Amino acid sequence: MSAPFTNAAEFTVSEIANAVKRTVEDEFGHVRVRGEISGFRGVHSSGHAYFTLKDENAALDAVVWKTSFARLKFKPQEGLEIIATGRLTTFPRSSKYQIVIEQIEPAGAGALMALLEDRRKKLAAEGLFATERKRELPYLPRTIGVITSPTGAVIRDILHRISDRFPSHVIVWPVRVQGETAAAEVSAAIEGFNRFTPDGPIPRPDVLIVARGGGSIEDLWGFNEEIVVRAVAGSAIPTITAVGHETDTTLVDYASDWRAPTPTAAAEAAVPVRSELIAYVDDLGVRERHAARRISTNARDRYRAASAGLPRPADLLATARQRLDHAASNLDTALRHAGQKKRIDLGKTAPRLTLQLLRQRTRELDARLAESGRRAAASVTRVLERRRAAFATASARLSPKALQAEIRHSRSRLQPLALRLPPTIARILDTRRQSLLATGNLLATVSYQNVLARGFAVVTDDDGHIVRETGQVKAGDQVHLMLSDGTLPATIGGGPVPRRRPRVTPDVAEQTSLF
Numbered sequence: 001m002s003a004p005f006t007n008a009a010e011f012t013v014s015e016i017a018n019a020v021k022r023t024v025e026d027e028f029g030h031v032r033v034r035g036e037i038s039g040f041r042g043v044h045s046s047g048h049a050y051f052t053l054k055d056e057n058a059a060l061d062a063v064v065w066k067t068s069f070a071r072l073k074f075k076p077q078e079g080l081e082i083i084a085t086g087r088l089t090t091f092p093r094s095s096k097y098q099i100v101i102e103q104i105e106p107a108g109a110g111a112l113m114a115l116l117e118d119r120r121k122k123l124a125a126e127g128l129f130a131t132e133r134k135r136e137l138p139y140l141p142r143t144i145g146v147i148t149s150p151t152g153a154v155i156r157d158i159l160h161r162i163s164d165r166f167p168s169h170v171i172v173w174p175v176r177v178q179g180e181t182a183a184a185e186v187s188a189a190i191e192g193f194n195r196f197t198p199d200g201p202i203p204r205p206d207v208l209i210v211a212r213g214g215g216s217i218e219d220l221w222g223f224n225e226e227i228v229v230r231a232v233a234g235s236a237i238p239t240i241t242a243v244g245h246e247t248d249t250t251l252v253d254y255a256s257d258w259r260a261p262t263p264t265a266a267a268e269a270a271v272p273v274r275s276e277l278i279a280y281v282d283d284l285g286v287r288e289r290h291a292a293r294r295i296s297t298n299a300r301d302r303y304r305a306a307s308a309g310l311p312r313p314a315d316l317l318a319t320a321r322q323r324l325d326h327a328a329s330n331l332d333t334a335l336r337h338a339g340q341k342k343r344i345d346l347g348k349t350a351p352r353l354t355l356q357l358l359r360q361r362t363r364e365l366d367a368r369l370a371e372s373g374r375r376a377a378a379s380v381t382r383v384l385e386r387r388r389a390a391f392a393t394a395s396a397r398l399s400p401k402a403l404q405a406e407i408r409h410s411r412s413r414l415q416p417l418a419l420r421l422p423p424t425i426a427r428i429l430d431t432r433r434q435s436l437l438a439t440g441n442l443l444a445t446v447s448y449q450n451v452l453a454r455g456f457a458v459v460t461d462d463d464g465h466i467v468r469e470t471g472q473v474k475a476g477d478q479v480h481l482m483l484s485d486g487t488l489p490a491t492i493g494g495g496p497v498p499r500r501r502p503r504v505t506p507d508v509a510e511q512t513s514l515f
Contacts (some may be wrong), residue, residue, distance in 0.1 A: 005346040017092035024097055028088035033099055034107055040078045043069065051076060053084060053099065061091075061098035073180055073221070074104050080115060081107040100382065101173040103204050113217075116224055120251055123226065128233040135238050137258055137269065138206045140277075143169045144270055145205030145237070146190040150174040154211050154242075154263045161267035171205060177212035182222030186210065187231035207238050207270050211263040214245040223250040230237060232256050242266035250404040449484065 011019075035053030043049050052059050062077060062084065064072070076082070085103040090096065106123030123129065144162065148154050150172060162168055173193065196204035206288035210232065212223070222228065224245045231240050233255040243250045253259040260266035361462040443452070452458065459467040460480045467473055473492050481488045 014092070016094070017090070021090040021092060024088050024090055030085075030087055031099070032083055032085050034081070034083045036081045037078060041077050044447045049076060053082075061096055062082055062086075062102075063098055064101045068102050071180060072104050074106060074115075076104060077115070077118075083107050099498065116251070116288050117381050119224065119226065120254070123229055123251065124254070128229060133233070136237050137240070140166070141168060141206035141270060143171060143203045143205045145193045145208045146170055146172045146211065147175055147186060147193075147208065147302040148172070148263075149177045152177075152213055153211050156316055157262075157264050158209060158211060158267045161264050162271055164462045166271040166277070167205070168271055178215070178219050183225035183228045186222065190228075190231040190235050190239070205237055206426065207240060209240045209242065209263075209266045210256070211242040211260075211269060212244070212267055213263075214249065220250055224357065229255045240266045240269055286307060304368060328500065375398065398479045436493075452482065485503045 012249055038054050040049070040051035047069065049064040049069050051062055053062050054060070057513075069075075074082070082104050084099060084101045085105075086099050086101040088097060088099055091098060120129075127133070145153065146158055148158070155172060159170060162170060171193075173189040175189050177184045177186070184430070190208065190210070193205055193208055196202055198204050200355070210223075212220075220243060223241075229251045232241070232250060232252050238257045240258045240260055241250075241252045241256040242263045243258040243266065258266075258269055260269050290356045423491050448458070458481075460482065461467055461473065461481075462478050465472075467479060473479060476494045477494050479490050479492060481490050
């Protein structure tokens with residue numbers, strides 16, 4: 001039986017799949033889809049990410065290509081409700097449709113706060129926010145590192161506040177504080193400052209300030225990224241954060257050593273007030289002088305009280321003088337008694353001393369002396385024989401030719417050295433002469449005489465002390481003006497001249513704000 005005739009066109013499976021793919025891509029070329037991430041197990045070994053977007057009634061396969069995943073501001077997380085921007089397409093091999101995601105954003109502020117809270121709990125569990133990890137800020141830092149945007153008002157506020165309180169050396173590391181690359185730039189700046197060496201060409205900061213102005217939670221999100229939080233927590237340099245306004249709180253504030261409510265407050269936390277420090281030191285000096293006077297006064301009073309209880313020197317010597325007089329009066333009697341006792345002892349010993357006993361003792365000593373002389377002569381003879389044998393052996397090895405060869409060799413080594421000596425001395429003298437000239441030029445450059453030659457003067461009082469402030473002199477005092485070619489006497493007259501604020505040109509103001 002033959003098949004019924006039909007004019008319906010025949011399509012291959014591939015043709016149908018490709019037609020459906022074109023239709024879906026043309027109709028849904030750009031869509032925003034809201035749903036919950038499900039089945040996300042991390043990035044595939046190829047660098048792509050695969051998961052599912054679902055709601056209560058349906059599910060949609062999703063893929064983020066490797067090139068797009070690196071640009072995502074918010075990375076996908078399991079269970080996070082997001083709004084995905086991309087395009088719909090199909091996968092012909094399995095007859096499925098899917099969304100190719102190009103951008104991800106949390107579904108509302110509530111989702112952002114939930115993501116922020118989950119990240120905070122995770123980092124807190126690792127101990128990055130522990131109080132015992134926080135360090136004390138240096139009291140008087142020599143160098144301050146500032147990580148912020150170089151074009152905003154934040155850097156001007158920080159530099160102005162540091163200049164007012166305690167002028168210090170400031171190094172600014174310019175970064176973006178908003179956008180996709182903000183987190184990477186801030187973390188790289190922190191790590192870069194930590195890689196500085198204390199004795200390097202650029203001094204290593206003693207404290208870091210990470211700052212930016214206020215904004216929404218999306219604007220400040222770069223300071224909630226893990227890479228920035230870990231960089232702040234791992235910094236070997238104490239860190240101050242001043243991100244946003246006083247009510248704004250980011251995760252870097254938990255990890256930093258000090259959280260300032262505003263950038264100005266960060267500058268105040270970094271340096272003390274110079275005038276207060278000077279006043280404190282002056283107060284310590286006054287207290288030290290008062291304490292020294294009190295100590296000396298108390299010691300003088302105690303010395304006087306102790307000296308009042310001591311006996312007179314004559315009374316101390318009276319007893320010793322009396323004992324000396326008594327001993328002197330008994331000395332003659334004691335000497336007579338001692339002489340009589342020695343005569344009696346000599347009379348007892350003399351009968352035992354006879355001429356025969358002395359002769360016998362003399363003969364014994366003569367015999368011992370003769371025996372010692374014989375042994376000494378024999379010993380000297382043996383030593384001389386050994387020395388003669390050693391001298392004969394050594395003299396056999398000595399030859400005038402060997403000494404002459406050694407002299408010729410030494411002379412050949414000495415002649416080149418003698419030829420090189422005059423040029424070397426000349427070079428050394430020239431080097432020392434150039435060094436002396438450079439030192440003299442440097443001395444002339446830094447000498448205060450050059451400053452006087454430009455029209456300035458040094459004011460001294462009658463005692464020769466330099467007058468630095470108007471309060472050191474008053475009307476009618478005699479002063480001396482040291483100029484470049486001599487000294488002029490002068491008299492202070494009238495009242496104090498009010499100080500004028502120096503004009504700052506735009507170029508100087510710009511340089512001050514940057515340094």
